[in-house]
Amino acid sequence: MSGYAWPPRSDDPGYRTYLFDQVAIDDLHRLEVAREHGAYKTLERALAEIKPEEITATVKSSGLRGRGGAGFPCGLKWTFMPKFDEPRPRFLAVNADESEPGTCKDRVLIRERPHLLIEGILLTTYAMQCRAAYIFIRGEYETEARVLQAAIHEAYANHLAGKNVLGSDFSVDIHLTRGAGAYICGEETGMMEALEGRRGHPRPKPPFPAAAGLWQKPTTVNNVETICNVPKIVEHGAEWYHEMGTEKSPGNVLAGISGHVKQPGVFEVPLGITARELIYDPKFGGGILGDRELKAFIPGGSSAGFLPASKLDVAMTHDDLKEAGTMLGTASVIALDETASIIRATRVIADFYHDESCGQCSQCREGTGWLAQILRRIEHGQGQPDDLDTLLDLCANMKGKTICVLSDAAAWPVELALEHFRSEFEQAIQRARPAVAMSSGQEL
Amino acid sequence: MDTQNTDTPNKGTPNKGESPLPPERVEWWRKRVTHFPEARAVLLPLLHDLQDHVGCLTREALRWAADFVGITPTEVYGVATFYWMYEYEPRARRQIAVCHNISCDLRGKDQVLEAIRDELGLAPGQRKTDDGEWSLRTVECMGSCTTAPMMAINGEYFENLDPAKTRAILEEIRSGKHELPASPETFAPHPEVVTTYEHEEAKA
């Protein structure tokens, strides 16, 4: 099994894969087909032979880090849950809200391998002895929701979910809730609010979900891809997992490549691969459209902001990208070639955060709109000489002082665009049609 | 003269009369509500169902939903308006959503919008055709970044578009050759869940 790409490719990538390995198999979303290919064998063994704490210990030693964008060590997060003798019910909240621009990999897993996700959910809830798993899927993923709901019903019908899973003492419910369109519901506490039937307003932390999550009960929130890593980790062990990726970023990741590449797609790759490889290697992006020059790339979804082509050899790991001034995020690479306008791209992304801000915090509510307005003016030839300083100052005031990091995520792309492509902005402002100089900025 | 207002405050009015949903659907929701510690947890999916049935979220539908889950209509309104997928005016028969975020913008979403404008006379920004057949809006990232540009029509994704493909798809839908899907919710019988919760609400 050597599948590594979506849409499926027939070539062998030359390395081990475990997420997309089976992705080309027809009807894998159906239980009997999935079972033919090994689904739920690990669960069966775990329920019979492995204690819940051991599962957590294995996932912790594996070094698996969250794949939703924050990269928090997964097993460590599981240990934050209260001890099993604590009477409050525990929940797993599964984050299928995937809405980070550039990101479309959970979607493939849900639609093509729902039973991998369900097995992962069962192992995860078993490890933490949860009463139920509540999956929150973005409302726009209608096809995926239909497939997943059917798979959940199959699981219940076959004693894989519900009372006494596979005849064991372990019982757990799995519920699927569809969202209705808000990126901020991908933030773990925003998601819990939406699951509770409220506006998706992130909650101030502390308390963290493990202390007070869904309905104020201990909850762990995990991303779809993260959970899909669990069955193989449990099957093969932590050392097996460390054979892939890097020391601090072990395992494979589903990297999306989009934008100005010849072969956009989602690829399962070992962490540590370079951006250059992802964009240019014929196995993956296959190079820039029309063989043009790369101008900039986004390494991890829009929140990661822009890097110049000179940084192509950065390794796609959490630490390397952090050092490069950005982040791994969702490992969704977006390539911009020489014809792209960084100003326009920054504005498009700023529009996104403006649209998606929940509106609670003053800096984010007004700042996301302000950033977009300034960028739009610059884009349309109405930039003012103080715009760039204002942008950076606004970004500084938007970071680190809000309930959640959407405000920071709105600031990073602007800061990085100005750090690496300032001259493009300056030229646009210098070329601007002369606007009435407003010394005070006050509209009367 | 006493300013005291003795009107019943804005609690949901008890549901006398018909619900916007057929009885078997209401029964399905009554059971669904027991899967959550609070009745209002079904609100987002319930509003989707109401919208699919009624056509949009009318005042009556919102009131009914409020009473069903045990909160005020004002609260339901606040929740619903947070999310872009709910509408409050009757919708067009076919609603087109074109992503205008970064990957789609880089891969030609403008040309898709132009093709829609040429084919249907709908300009980006103009919401509905005169006959109420088609509507168009641009939306944020839909998760089709590697299959960009895209459009979703009544929820169904059409990806890897170019102007010709766009026009062809619109024509197929218009001519009836392609049928758009119904609601994604299957409303299959509930599985036998382990834990249920009793609620005072959702008895209406």
Place this chain on the structure above:
Amino acid sequence: MTDTTQATQVTTIVVDGVEYTAPLGGRLFDFLHEIGKDIPHFCYHPGLSVAASCRQCQVESKGKGPRPGCIVSCRERIVEGMEILTESEAAKTARRGVMEFLLMNHPLDCPICDKAGECMLQDTAYETGQNEGRSHEPRRHLPKRKSLGDTILLDNERCILCTRCVRFFEEVTGDSQLTVADRGDRSVLTTFFDEPLTGDYQGNIVDLCPVGALTLKKFRFESRVWFLEETKAVCGMCSRGCNTIVETRDGNVLRIRPRHEPEVNGYWMCDHGRLDFDLFNLTENEGRLLEHAHDDQGRLVACTRDEALTTLASCIALDESPIAALLSPWATNEEGQAFLDAWTAIAELMSHEVRFGFLDPVGSGTEDELLRTSEAAPNARGLAELGLERIPPKAFLSGLAEHKNVLLFGFGLDELLPDVCKVALKAATNFFFHGFNLGHFHFVKVALPALSPLEKSGYWTNIDGRRQYTRAALRGPAGVTPDAELFTEIAKQVANAHAVMSTAGSTAQPGVAQPAGGEA
């Protein structure tokens, strides 16, 4: 909800370089307030849950305890080793940053906004010192004069989405009438499809609103707040005794708002007490009784106080039929004592029955789950505790026929006894009215003007037995005798008249003024 954390332990923390003993687990914002550091804030209110969304109350933490950097003091709990800087560069920059974001779309309405002078946004903007905005962008426009019913006007442009009002209806009245709709900078405060607000506590959201987004229709454009004189009073509309501030200008009440009193009304008051004050303003209340009057051959004519009292005293003294004297439950404890003393003395003098007490207000008001009691008057309990008899309205009305002379004393009886007139006209009773609005009482023998509750100071004992002092916010009209003094004077005059009558034999006629000769 009010923070009821009973912090039994203390710890030492450092604020701006000074060590303090602080309650472990207490709220940082509240503690800073206690030590005299008032941090700018909007969404935080001690009577509501914490939202922590406006981000204005930021201070800098130096790392022990909460993470280093700027933190919002409304949410932060005091921990050991806490080190806080309230005026560091980082804290000031953070707060100035928030203010700039709040102001960039805020309309410059101050010159026409009722909130000017008591506006938290104004005050904080002044403190943070950024005089000029640097935004080149056009401001956002939203509805500006949205009626939310009879009481409240909403200006969405001014709203800074602090959600205090939303939380008030969620947590205090429990009817969630307001919500934020949409999201981001398209957020708008709204009711359900613009339906009007209902309920009896709407005015509190105007107190809560830190800006001029929610305003009282009644107070709109009435006055600049710095011209208002404040008096600490107690509301008399029911026996809760909500603590209030009565605000007057040039002898008129323009606004009443609640005063925080955790034992009685918390931070709130009802709309009846807040808004129904027009009758206390002379300019609004043309029907108010301002002159003394007595009956002259079937007509009520103006006279002097002495003439009125003489008529009253002689009627009482000469007549041998039963007398009933009823005191309004609005009377203060001092007035009640004077009434009790006066009528005890009169009763001793008279050979016939003299019955006196106060009108029982139980059932005259509409009780609710929050503040309002079933008594539409402030001091039934206080008067009862003095030993005055509590007389229910039904008993009083049915007993009217048995008493030849009936005296009604004090503001409020006319409203509490709307049926008296009907019954009185049928009975052959002499009525003596001391009160506020003569209304239908034109058939009385003597009319004496009374002070309103806002024109006198004294103690009322509320429904829970709490004695509270209300202070006069207005000066009474000239020539109106304070109640207690009047009661004492009546007793004196009745004693005089009785003495004269006794010495003069029975030549004196009831109801006719006797010359004030000789004996006093």
